[in-house]
Amino acid sequence: MLCGNAYIGAVAPALARRILGVGTYIIATEPLGEERARSLLPANAAVADINWILDYFRRSQDHRLLFGGRVSYSSVQPPRLAESIAKRMLRVFPALEQVKVDYAWGGYLDITMSRAPDFGRLAHNVFYLQGFSGHGVALAGLAGKLTAEAIAGTAERFDVFGRFPHRDFPGGPLFRRPSLMLAMLYYRLRDVL
Numbered sequence: 001m002l003c004g005n006a007y008i009g010a011v012a013p014a015l016a017r018r019i020l021g022v023g024t025y026i027i028a029t030e031p032l033g034e035e036r037a038r039s040l041l042p043a044n045a046a047v048a049d050i051n052w053i054l055d056y057f058r059r060s061q062d063h064r065l066l067f068g069g070r071v072s073y074s075s076v077q078p079p080r081l082a083e084s085i086a087k088r089m090l091r092v093f094p095a096l097e098q099v100k101v102d103y104a105w106g107g108y109l110d111i112t113m114s115r116a117p118d119f120g121r122l123a124h125n126v127f128y129l130q131g132f133s134g135h136g137v138a139l140a141g142l143a144g145k146l147t148a149e150a151i152a153g154t155a156e157r158f159d160v161f162g163r164f165p166h167r168d169f170p171g172g173p174l175f176r177r178p179s180l181m182l183a184m185l186y187y188r189l190r191d192v193l
């Protein structure tokens with residue numbers, strides 16, 4: 001099973017060419033108390049906005065606000081992480097101006113050209129799962145289930161995913177990331193306009 005996400009690199013170069021690692025970052029506020037947290041998101045929904053480079057947020061069980069976004073296509077962690085995400089959070093929730101940020105962290109996810117997940121086999125008994133493109137929490141669970149089915153002998157559902165066509169990111173090892181950064185700059189501009 002190969003499921004190294006954005007970190008697969010030299011382990012499987014043919015797979016690595018089809019994905020790009022993208023950083024995404026998140027903060028957790030201090031506990032707000034149940035009533036205040038509920039007033040922010042009464043339905044307790046997990047929200048993602050409709051921008052191309054999107055922000056996402058939800059309440060935590062201990063009544064903090066979790067707020068993520070600030071995707072980085074350059075592979076460099078943004079400076080003053082907590083501050084820069086808090087700024088985005090305050091645009092949506094200005095009432096949190098005085099609230100402390102207790103935690104800030106981030107990590108890499110891998111995207112494919114089409115943003116569709118990339119499952120398949122390199123050989124009969126070598127399975128790979130990658131390219132969840134930001135939707136890994138639900139999809140990775142499904143992928144694990146389908147792979148277990150395939151290993152146990154019923155590959156019908158797994159192999160449906162194997163039929164999705166996937167392309168290498170253009171630009172080769174040197175220009176792959178800069179060309180993605182340029183394309184994303186265009187989409188970021190569209191979000192702003």
Ligand SMILES: Cc1cc2nc3c(=O)[nH]c(=O)nc-3n(C[C@H](O)[C@H](O)[C@H](O)COP(=O)(O)OP(=O)(O)OC[C@H]3O[C@@H](n4cnc5c(N)ncnc54)[C@H](O)[C@@H]3O)c2cc1C
Pocket residue numbers: 003004005006007008011024025026056068105106107108109110129130131132133134135136137138139140
């Ligand atoms: C801050 C943040 C917020 C996110 N929010 C959401 C969200 O709200 N909803 C959502 O659906 N998705 C979200 N995602 C995306 C989601 O986390 C990923 O899509 C998902 O984790 C991908 O799952 P994975 O199993 O492919 O990779 P990972 O969870 O990254 O697992 C890959 C594993 O492979 C291991 N590995 C790598 N290389 C090797 C090697 N050579 N040998 C052995 N092991 C290796 C790594 O240690 C790691 O354990 C978020 C991601 C981040 C970073």
